[in-house]
Amino acid sequence: xxxxxxxxxxxxxxxxxxxxxxxxxxxxxxxxxxxxxxxxxxxxxxxxxxxxxxxxxxxxxxxxxxxxxxxxxxxxxxxxxxxxxxxxxxx
Numbered sequence: 001x002x003x004x005x006x007x008x009x010x011x012x013x014x015x016x017x018x019x020x021x022x023x024x025x026x027x028x029x030x031x032x033x034x035x036x037x038x039x040x041x042x043x044x045x046x047x048x049x050x051x052x053x054x055x056x057x058x059x060x061x062x063x064x065x066x067x068x069x070x071x072x073x074x075x076x077x078x079x080x081x082x083x084x085x086x087x088x089x090x091x
Contacts, residue, residue, distance in 0.1 A: 006074030013067035020060055027053045 030050040034043075 002074045006071045009067045009071035010075070013064045013071060016060060016064045016067070020057065020064065023053075023057065027057060 027050075030046070030053050034046045034050045
């Protein structure tokens with residue numbers, strides 16, 4: 001059952017990582033707006049929006065990393081258990 005959840009986690013993590021790539025241009029635009037508006041006066045809304053985008057991207061990156069790590073961990077092939085060598089020693 002863990003193996004199935006591992007593949008599901010990898011799929012969800014991949015989809016979220018692709019959504020992060022889509023969110024990069026709005027993040028860059030948010031920073032450009034902060035710089036453009038900060039020249040004349042400080043505009044709290046632009047700064048808050050840019051900071052919120054950075055925090056959102058950081059949280060999503062952590063979630064993606066966790067999902068991919070768990071997915072890979074749960075879908076790995078486990079090595080066969082080694083049998084203990086039982087040798088009869090005569091003393």
